[in-house]
Amino acid sequence: MTINDLLKQTGEWLRGTGPNSDIIISSRIRLARNLNKIPFSRWANKKQTEAVLEAVKTPVLESICMKNNLFLKIADLDNIDKQLLLERHLVSRELIVGSDNKAVAISGNEAISVMINEEDHLRIQVIESGFNLSDVWKIIDALDDELSKKLDFAFSSDWGYLTACPTNTGTGMRGSVMLHLPALVLSKQINKVLAAILKIGLAARGFYGEGTEAIGNFFQISNQVTLGHSEEELIDNLERIIRQVVESEAQARESLMNKNAEMVKDRIWRAYGTLKSAYIITSNESIELLSAVRLGVDLGIMKGIDRLFLNDLLITTQPAHLQKVEGKALSAAERDVKRATLIKEKLK
Amino acid sequence: MTINDLLKQTGEWLRGTGPNSDIIISSRIRLARNLNKIPFSRWANKKQTEAVLEAVKTPVLESICMKNNLFLKIADLDNIDKQLLLERHLVSRELIVGSDNKAVAISGNEAISVMINEEDHLRIQVIESGFNLSDVWKIIDALDDELSKKLDFAFSSDWGYLTACPTNTGTGMRGSVMLHLPALVLSKQINKVLAAILKIGLAARGFYGEGTEAIGNFFQISNQVTLGHSEEELIDNLERIIRQVVESEAQARESLMNKNAEMVKDRIWRAYGTLKSAYIITSNESIELLSAVRLGVDLGIMKGIDRLFLNDLLITTQPAHLQKVEGKALSAAERDVKRATLIKEKLK
Numbered sequence: 001m002t003i004n005d006l007l008k009q010t011g012e013w014l015r016g017t018g019p020n021s022d023i024i025i026s027s028r029i030r031l032a033r034n035l036n037k038i039p040f041s042r043w044a045n046k047k048q049t050e051a052v053l054e055a056v057k058t059p060v061l062e063s064i065c066m067k068n069n070l071f072l073k074i075a076d077l078d079n080i081d082k083q084l085l086l087e088r089h090l091v092s093r094e095l096i097v098g099s100d101n102k103a104v105a106i107s108g109n110e111a112i113s114v115m116i117n118e119e120d121h122l123r124i125q126v127i128e129s130g131f132n133l134s135d136v137w138k139i140i141d142a143l144d145d146e147l148s149k150k151l152d153f154a155f156s157s158d159w160g161y162l163t164a165c166p167t168n169t170g171t172g173m174r175g176s177v178m179l180h181l182p183a184l185v186l187s188k189q190i191n192k193v194l195a196a197i198l199k200i201g202l203a204a205r206g207f208y209g210e211g212t213e214a215i216g217n218f219f220q221i222s223n224q225v226t227l228g229h230s231e232e233e234l235i236d237n238l239e240r241i242i243r244q245v246v247e248s249e250a251q252a253r254e255s256l257m258n259k260n261a262e263m264v265k266d267r268i269w270r271a272y273g274t275l276k277s278a279y280i281i282t283s284n285e286s287i288e289l290l291s292a293v294r295l296g297v298d299l300g301i302m303k304g305i306d307r308l309f310l311n312d313l314l315i316t317t318q319p320a321h322l323q324k325v326e327g328k329a330l331s332a333a334e335r336d337v338k339r340a341t342l343i344k345e346k347l348k
Numbered sequence: 349m350t351i352n353d354l355l356k357q358t359g360e361w362l363r364g365t366g367p368n369s370d371i372i373i374s375s376r377i378r379l380a381r382n383l384n385k386i387p388f389s390r391w392a393n394k395k396q397t398e399a400v401l402e403a404v405k406t407p408v409l410e411s412i413c414m415k416n417n418l419f420l421k422i423a424d425l426d427n428i429d430k431q432l433l434l435e436r437h438l439v440s441r442e443l444i445v446g447s448d449n450k451a452v453a454i455s456g457n458e459a460i461s462v463m464i465n466e467e468d469h470l471r472i473q474v475i476e477s478g479f480n481l482s483d484v485w486k487i488i489d490a491l492d493d494e495l496s497k498k499l500d501f502a503f504s505s506d507w508g509y510l511t512a513c514p515t516n517t518g519t520g521m522r523g524s525v526m527l528h529l530p531a532l533v534l535s536k537q538i539n540k541v542l543a544a545i546l547k548i549g550l551a552a553r554g555f556y557g558e559g560t561e562a563i564g565n566f567f568q569i570s571n572q573v574t575l576g577h578s579e580e581e582l583i584d585n586l587e588r589i590i591r592q593v594v595e596s597e598a599q600a601r602e603s604l605m606n607k608n609a610e611m612v613k614d615r616i617w618r619a620y621g622t623l624k625s626a627y628i629i630t631s632n633e634s635i636e637l638l639s640a641v642r643l644g645v646d647l648g649i650m651k652g653i654d655r656l657f658l659n660d661l662l663i664t665t666q667p668a669h670l671q672k673v674e675g676k677a678l679s680a681a682e683r684d685v686k687r688a689t690l691i692k693e694k695l696k
Contacts, residue, residue: 262627262628262681262685263628265627265628266626266627266628266688268627269625269626269627270622270625270626270627272625273621273622273623273624273625273626274618274621274622274625275621276621276624276625277617277618277620277621277622277624278614278617278618278621279610279613279614279616279617279618280610280611280613280614333610337610340614
């Protein structure tokens with residue numbers, strides 16, 4: 001598999017299926033792991049990061065779920081390729097800045113990615129579409145077990161897994177769920193919901209994770225605490241809260257359709273009309289418009305379009321994807337025209 | 349002919365043809381005339397306005413250009429019918445407020461309308477599509493001559509035609525041209541142009557005449573002075589100024605297409621997309637969107653749509669037209685949905 005093969009497929013997490021997939025895009029868990037007796041990546045020298053890469057590469061690639069994988073050294077990638085991986089949520093920003101012995105291993109369906117020499121020696125991520133945290137946990141737990149047999153992970157009986165950033169120490173686990181909450185936004189209840197989430201120790205972030213703004217009514221909700229609880233407890237807690245948010249969104253949608261059906265239909269159809277007609281569309285606007293159309297699909301207002309199709313558009317209209325398909329770097333203005341053209345063609 | 353027949357046709361002034369019809373919608377001249385020895389309508393009693401109506405009705409309806417006409421007493425019309433005439437620019441607001449012996453005679457193609465017992469006893473209007481003031485003058489002058497032979501108009505050798513409002517005394521003539529100036533608006537030059545027009549004693553008004561705002565980049569430019577010059581001089585002067593405005597708009601369009609073609613295309617296509625998709629459209633928004641699409645047609649960006657079609661939509665989506673077709677009064681919210689539905693159907 002090569003990086004170009006990614007363009008021919010839609011990542012596992014974007015299938016648009018799975019439990020509650022009208023509100024929940026995807027469920028993700030990542031584990032932070034470090035090798036014993038080697039400094040964390042940021043403080044390690046070149047030899048040490050090389051030793052990490054050497055040590056983990058084979059175990060990772062040979063693990064059961066990593067058949068038909070894609071292994072990429074960051075140093076071998078140009079900026080567009082790096083951005084492409086970021087747009088597909090397969091790497092973090094941290095990984096693609098600098099390159100010393102940084103690498104990523106990605107499973108064929110993009111459900112699993114293992115980052116090497118990110119903040120931690122290993123960042124293992126499993127992501128699936130829909131509300132599937134327990135399923136995701138089973139997969140990542142099995143992969144972690146498999147790797148643990150071959151690798152000596154830094155672990156303290158007092159602290160649990162040791163990590164570069166103390167906030168990850170303990171289970172080293174972060175679970176996060178990407179939700180689509182247009183009705184809570186439209187009915188102006190979203191800030192109340194997000195405030196409640198923060199209060200109980202969870203975090204809410206935008207479409208591209210930490211430090212990004214909410215666009216297109218997409219929100220990632222994740223646990224902050226990893227210490228002092230078992231992985232199962234943390235997941236249970238996260239699942240419970242998410243279920244409440246899903247319920248709030250469902251109620252907000254029902255209420256909108258009862259009270260403001262025409263306004264909602266108007267928004268949805270206008271978004272569709274703009275996607276089908278505009279000559280220039282920015283990346284953020286396309287996400288906003290696709291969000292409105294997705295709501296239309298979820299409410300049964302728009303027929304003949306499915307979530308997979310919309311998710312695919314969401315990703316393939318991102319800057320690096322557009323440039324990759326075009327085979328060259330494009331200015332922002334050029335991209336905005338290409339994006340509009342691509343969307344029009346796909347919606348035909 | 350009945351008022352309902354109007355719905356089956358498009359008014360003469362909306363044909364979208366004639367000189368400079370890419371920028372000029374229509375050319376209009378109206379004459380104010382009063383019968384000798386009867387007070388102006390506003391100060392006349394019922395008997396006197398009745399006498400006016402009796403005196404002018406036959407001469408007007410028998411005039412050469414009024415074959416196949418529509419004669420309507422305002423008292424016989426419901427509110428929707430009154431509004432319908434206003435939307436078609438066949439009557440003034442002044443005429444349809446109150447009803448004592450007020451009436452209007454309209455030629456079959458809607459090019460001529462003669463209002464009776466408006467501010468003046470007679471308000472004669474001739475309107476044609478495109479930049480055609482001299483043609484319009486010939487028609488209205490002939491009609492005026494014809495009526496003068498049968499009616500005794502109030503005329504002073506010192507002052508010319510006497511009128512209810514002194515601003516009309518003299519020729520009693522107002523020429524006005526409806527222009528579509530989207531490029532001057534987009535390039536923010538319109539205020540400079542309008543200020544210059546005011547300075548030289550002309551007036552600039554919105555789509556629905558005196559006291560209405562500019563919407564959809566439509567502007568009516570007309571003479572203010574009617575005293576102290578011959579009709580031909582007034583028309584020559586108006587024509588000369590309009591020709592300059594047309595030239596400015598043409599240059600602004602060229603410059604926009606040279607410097608901002610993509611922005612312009614984007615605006616035009618988005619407007620089209622919204623018209624084709626929206627579920628709710630207000631009257632003002634529909635005028636704005638149709639203005640953008642018209643610019644697209646005029647710039648050759650949009651094919652397969654002509655001005656007649658757009659003009660027809662401009663008028664048939666107005667509140668009274670929608671209600672007339674529906675056969676009942678509709679709330680503003682109901683109209684906005686009907687309007688969007690009608691536009692979608694017509695654009696299919």
